[in-house]
Amino acid sequence: MRRRMKLLAYPYSAWMMIFIIFPLLLVLLYSLTSGDIHDFSSLQFSLQSYKRVAEPIFLKVIGNSFALAIISTIFCFIIGYPVAMIIARANPRHRGKLLMFIIVPMWMNFLLRTYAWMAILSPNGVLNRFLNVIGLQPLEIMPGEIAVLLGMVYNFLPFMILPIYTVLVKIDRNLLEAAGDLGANKVMTFFRVEFPLSIPGVVSGITMVFMPAVSTFVISGLLGGGKTPLIGDLIEQQFMSDRNWHFGSSLSIILMIMILISMAVMSRMDRNDEKERKPV
Amino acid sequence: MKKIVAMVILASVILTTAFAMTGCSDRVVLNVFNWGEYIDESLIDRFEDETGIKVNYKTYDTNETLLAKLEAGGVSYDVVFPSDYAISEMIKRDMLLPIDFGNIPNFIYIDGRFKNREYDPENKYSVPYFWGTIGILYNKNMVDDPVDSWSILWDEKYKGKILMKKDVRDAMGIALKLLGYSMNSTNDSELQEAKELLVSQKDLINGYYGDEIKDMIANGDAALGVTYSGDFMDLYWDESTDFSYIGYGVPREGTNLWFDAMVIPKVSKHKAEAEMFINFMLDPEIAFQNSNEVGYTSPNTEALRRIREESPEVFELPAYWPDDSIVELSEVYVDLGEYKTIYNQIWMEVRIE
Known part of the structure; x- marks a missing residue:
């Protein structure tokens, strides 16, 4: 039986080797070399492109990207957690419908949704035309960081809501009732029982928002007017227009390492929490 | 005797059919790869009718797509329409066949200002299409x-x-x-x-x-x-x-x-027919009709003369006809x-x- 189960893992292992491990190794190879990318024999070991990543202007871009990703993750959490809670507490008959409202926009192409935001926020867009009609001053949102942030929060919010909802909906209601019976008021119950139990969902929600947010390039390019490039823009430019795969690969590797570190910190928090919860 | 005659007739029928059929599969198929909405498609039918060559027409949206497809291999495009910088890159990387201008008599209609431009200094590989x-x-x-x-x-x-x-x-x-x-x-x-x-x-x-x-x-x-x-x-x-x-x-x-020009990639298998196609597109009548349909400025002097007669107003537009001094x-x-x-x-x- 166990052996048969192992067989089931082969397709995925093969998939992983071909489409994840091998490309990653290729990126690593390019990041550590210089020479003609089409001719492997011309590649030579070089740390040149990593040295370039450490230049102040690129560090600034990396810093900007992380700051923006952290802020949008925080916003997603502040907005997403109550939504997840409302859906989890809703009448089970309506939960499906409520979830649909979150999921259906995701069926539309991501690029299309960002273009839609462009049409809404642009200087002569839907929002400003509306403000004009009701006699208010037009807003100068796009291009700018507020528009980028809005685009990110809109696009990534479902990735925060869904994992938190999944955890919240499974919490045994009896635990909350027991807390009430023991004299805890609603606020205390939430902070001492419900929230700690939902931490795993929060952690995966943060992970799933933070990762795409830190590496996005479409949103900042379209809604930010391309004036403050993020690390994603930089990587795209290396591969598309500059055709400097070595530098692009180094940037990707650095980004990956930084994401891994952030994830390690997050999962550590998660585990610490589990330890604390055990005595309960 | 009757039998022999019948046999001969039958054999000749079979043979002619066989030849006709091979003739059919021998009909040259010319692979033309162009930008989207960048040709009057009725001209393709006309070319097919006039020459008996079948055209397999496909489109792309960026020079990079074209370069990538040619680089990846497995295709045999006969006529493609890259822009200036892409042409100079293709020449540098030895991806183009030199054109035999003896087969393109209509090249005389191309405005002298647009021959031997920077991307193809000796004008060996390209024929301007629009600019x-x-x-x-x-x-x-x-x-x-x-x-x-x-x-x-x-x-x-x-x-x-x-x-x-x-x-x-x-x-x-x-x-x-x-x-x-x-x-x-x-x-x-x-x-x-x-x-x-x-x-x-x-x-x-x-x-x-x-x-x-x-x-x-x-x-x-x-x-x-x-x-x-x-x-x-x-x-x-x-x-x-x-x-x-x-x-x-x-x-x-x-x-x-900027120029988009017709070139013949090295992977082409029908160079002579590709040159026929290029020559066809330069024919004053054809170039006029094409330019009228696509709406961009043709480098073909004869086509432009006709457009000037028919719709002189476009020559007032800097986008269509910038001042000579600016050019x-x-x-x-x-x-x-x-x-x-x-x-x-x-x-x-x-x-x-």
């Missing part, structure tokens, strides 16, 4: 100054209403041209001046965009934006909406001239070689600073 400029697309309701100089993109009056092109060559080229230098400059101090000029522009512009510029200007999101003349011609010919409030100016300092000052982008990295580095610094 145009980079210029400033503007909203006439929002701009009351004449749009005839790149300096308007640095005018405080239009702060926040200027769209710059998110392209290293265009951005650098415009700054260099405004400073009076070559758009292909490889002089470090000139490039440094261009960089400072672009940095000083950053606070004045709304942002750096690509294909969105045409729509944003048409929508009134901004007053001025850098685009291709083709973008203006698309709006000009648009029959569903009135875009008469949109204008296009070509700066007097000169600009970038004189304009340049085609050449491959920068090693300097490409330096341009990219400067452009990145401009955008991050």
